[in-house]
Amino acid sequence: MILTSKNNPLIKETVSLKEKKGRKQLGLFLVEGVKMAVECQRSGLETDRVFIAQSYQGENPFPEEKTVTVSDDVFRFLSDEKTPQGILCRVKLPTPALKTPTGKCLLLDGVSDPGNVGAIIRTANAAGYREVYLTRECADPYAPKSVRASMSGLFFTELYIGEKADILAVLSDTPMIVADMSGENVFTFSAPKRFALVIGNEGNGISAEVSQKATHTVKIPMRETQESLNAAVAAGITMYALNKDEFIK
Amino acid sequence: MILTSKNNPLIKETVSLKEKKGRKQLGLFLVEGVKMAVECQRSGLETDRVFIAQSYQGENPFPEEKTVTVSDDVFRFLSDEKTPQGILCRVKLPTPALKTPTGKCLLLDGVSDPGNVGAIIRTANAAGYREVYLTRECADPYAPKSVRASMSGLFFTELYIGEKADILAVLSDTPMIVADMSGENVFTFSAPKRFALVIGNEGNGISAEVSQKATHTVKIPMRETQESLNAAVAAGITMYALNKDEFIK
Numbered sequence: 001m002i003l004t005s006k007n008n009p010l011i012k013e014t015v016s017l018k019e020k021k022g023r024k025q026l027g028l029f030l031v032e033g034v035k036m037a038v039e040c041q042r043s044g045l046e047t048d049r050v051f052i053a054q055s056y057q058g059e060n061p062f063p064e065e066k067t068v069t070v071s072d073d074v075f076r077f078l079s080d081e082k083t084p085q086g087i088l089c090r091v092k093l094p095t096p097a098l099k100t101p102t103g104k105c106l107l108l109d110g111v112s113d114p115g116n117v118g119a120i121i122r123t124a125n126a127a128g129y130r131e132v133y134l135t136r137e138c139a140d141p142y143a144p145k146s147v148r149a150s151m152s153g154l155f156f157t158e159l160y161i162g163e164k165a166d167i168l169a170v171l172s173d174t175p176m177i178v179a180d181m182s183g184e185n186v187f188t189f190s191a192p193k194r195f196a197l198v199i200g201n202e203g204n205g206i207s208a209e210v211s212q213k214a215t216h217t218v219k220i221p222m223r224e225t226q227e228s229l230n231a232a233v234a235a236g237i238t239m240y241a242l243n244k245d246e247f248i249k
Numbered sequence: 250m251i252l253t254s255k256n257n258p259l260i261k262e263t264v265s266l267k268e269k270k271g272r273k274q275l276g277l278f279l280v281e282g283v284k285m286a287v288e289c290q291r292s293g294l295e296t297d298r299v300f301i302a303q304s305y306q307g308e309n310p311f312p313e314e315k316t317v318t319v320s321d322d323v324f325r326f327l328s329d330e331k332t333p334q335g336i337l338c339r340v341k342l343p344t345p346a347l348k349t350p351t352g353k354c355l356l357l358d359g360v361s362d363p364g365n366v367g368a369i370i371r372t373a374n375a376a377g378y379r380e381v382y383l384t385r386e387c388a389d390p391y392a393p394k395s396v397r398a399s400m401s402g403l404f405f406t407e408l409y410i411g412e413k414a415d416i417l418a419v420l421s422d423t424p425m426i427v428a429d430m431s432g433e434n435v436f437t438f439s440a441p442k443r444f445a446l447v448i449g450n451e452g453n454g455i456s457a458e459v460s461q462k463a464t465h466t467v468k469i470p471m472r473e474t475q476e477s478l479n480a481a482v483a484a485g486i487t488m489y490a491l492n493k494d495e496f497i498k
Binding site for chain 2: 043115119122123125126127128149151152153155156185187188220221222223225226228229230232233234235236237240241244247248
């Protein structure tokens with residue numbers, strides 16, 4: 001059977017997952033594209049349905065009982081992509097309870113651009129930062145744009161979204177590193193074994209509450225004609241600089 | 250006098266600069282926002298006009314004879330921002346002839362996202378890469394989105410846009426470093442004094458013509474569950490890793 005109506009209740013429900021309200025109500029988020037679908041399946045996250053466009057010829061890593069075939073027109077309606085590949089799945093939203101980090105972790109303090117949030121999660125997974133804490137002021141990491149920018153990174157990291165005060169409480173015994181142009185050169189700084197690296201808001205930087213808890217301050221040195229970097233770029237340079245020992249053998 | 254009509258020839262001409270065709274015809278590009286306008290003026294680039302919204306209260310670094318005041322409505326028509334600040338200038342497009350690089354430089358080989366092009370130029374300026382070569386397949390660095398993402402970086406770097414073959418010709422004596430997962434760890438690699446670092450297309454990587462000219466291959470080491478990084482993030486990590494001596498004293 002091929003679903004051809006945008007008014008079908010399952011289709012309407014699934015479209016609502018593009019918005020935060022729908023994700024919260026249903027406890028699901030969307031993952032689109034064949035590579036992301038395969039990685040999602042590999043990660044062990046629970047998928048409840050997969051939608052396949054009628055003309056889709058690619059791989060479907062999910063069993064037939066979860067698969068729903070839809071017309072290409074309906075697929076475009078579900079999709080968040082300009083040129084949809086034809087596969088999209090609904091995945092159970094992980095809701096882990098806040099806990100103390102086990103190793104090096106990230107704290108996103110109001111990062112507001114979904115593309116930056118996704119790119120930072122992608123780099124966190126690559127660079128060995130397992131836990132990523134996000135204050136409620138951040139863009140939702142489960143929005144389609146963030147999921148896409150994370151390129152599977154969010155399937156393999158642990159994301160904790162919470163109130164700033166609650167996050168700071170579980171990080172109270174964790175050394176906290178913030179970036180500031182008055183800090184130590186990040187390329188010569190000796191990082192402690194465990195720490196939380198803080199990434200602030202694109203325009204306003206790190207909030208006062210988090211700044212107060214900082215135990216170390218580092219900077220990325222720059223030529224004098226440039227005073228800042230893109231948030232995701234700065235986060236990437238800093239994450240690798242602070243975890244270089246893992247990658248230099 | 251306050252311009253209030255979107256049909257005014259100067260306004261129509263200026264709006265055309267949002268598109269590549271208009272920029273090429275008039276030899277001008279747009280720079281928006283007070284910080285960018287001030288940096289642009291400081292850089293020595295030549296500005297022919299500055300447009301100020303009627304309600305704008307901020308700084309205008311340009312002389313009165315270049316200033317045109319427009320209604321807020323006309324300003325929104327000129328602007329590329331969701332929440333315009335109220336200042337926008339027209340700047341002469343630099344058109345330097347292709348030349349051999351003087352030190353460490355970048356070659357963007359088909360980077361197609363204007364946000365990535367801008368963010369890479371921003372990092373290049375910070376990290377000490379003066380010349381940036383862009384093949385014609387790249388997003389235009391003078392598009393409003395690239396200019397904004399470069400955060401003044403493009404005022405202080407030298408951008409050379411050209412045919413791939415012509416760029417490769419001026420780089421023929423320059424060691425060329427490409428990124429590939431088979432390469433040497435970028436954090437332990439000893440970079441030559443002069444080189445061109447190549448950044449490839451977001452989806453397809455580096456083109457065959459450029460690959461053939463590579464003299465060194467480096468990789469950013471990653472945890473196994475992540476196979477790639479965002480192009481601007483990867484470029485930033487690599488640029489700093491290859492020029493770390495400049496920043497470690």
